[in-house]
Amino acid sequence: MRNKPPYALNSVDHALQLAALLQQEGPLRVTDAAERLGVAASTAHRLLAMLVYRDFAERLPDRRYGPGKVLRPAETSEAPVALLRRAGIPEMRRLVDQTQESVNLMVLAGTEVRFVATVESPQILRVGDREGRCLPAHLTSGGKAILSALTPEELAAFYEGVDDIDLPRLRRELTLVRKRGFAINHQLTETGLTAIGTAIKDDHGRPLAGLSLALPTARFDRDTLPTWVNALSATALRIEGALAGPHL
Structure with missing residues (x-):
């Protein structure tokens, strides 16, 4: 079984969680991301900026963040x-x-x-x-x-x-x-x-x-x-x- 390691890096864990959220649920506002991760809005903004840099996310015209090209090949779900x-x-x-x-x-x-x-x-x-x-x-x-x-x-x-x-x-x-x-x-x-x-x-x-x-x-x-x-x-x-x- 794979459990969370005792040496887990919170910043890495938060970035991975955020990437999964974008892939599964679609566009998020910075405040939405901060609430879901339980972090400050400034921290969520920095995480999203790094995901954009690595093509895991993209900034949308309405200032939300959506999944980037790295995440798009995954199968989508029709479930709400x-x-x-x-x-x-x-x-x-x-x-x-x-x-x-x-x-x-x-x-x-x-x-x-x-x-x-x-x-x-x-x-x-x-x-x-x-x-x-x-x-x-x-x-x-x-x-x-x-x-x-x-x-x-x-x-x-x-x-x-x-x-x-x-x-x-x-x-x-x-x-x-x-x-x-x-x-x-x-x-x-x-x-x-x-x-x-x-x-x-x-x-x-x-x-x-x-x-x-x-x-x-x-x-x-x-x-x-x-x-x-x-x-x-x-x-x-x-x-x-x-x-x-x-x-x-």
């Missing part, structure tokens, strides 16, 4: 990321308090999922922050939960031309995910990491995002699985409720 974060993060914190394990929010981006928010476990041995990372959707728990909500035709079109996917096998696995209401990633993306995932859906039952509870495999307990699944499902429902109400 900013709204998902506002609705999701308070409930994710509540779930972490309840389970003492890390919680992730992710959206589809091409055939991958992009992690758009993480609330870390307070435990010393924990799954660390995954925000900004991309992983194959068919391997992650949240990604499988999203894929399971697609129609067979949509799934076939989704993976058309992708040679390394065993589509019949994936269909069988997703059928089981639909029946259970959750998916499991047991060390498929990272040795020592197990995650349980479910989908967050809109009013029409379409998947908007995936929500996962991630923990060290050493703490994974089949007897506790129903408790984790119930807590995860309840959290997803509360987020769906928040999304269905007035925009936050």
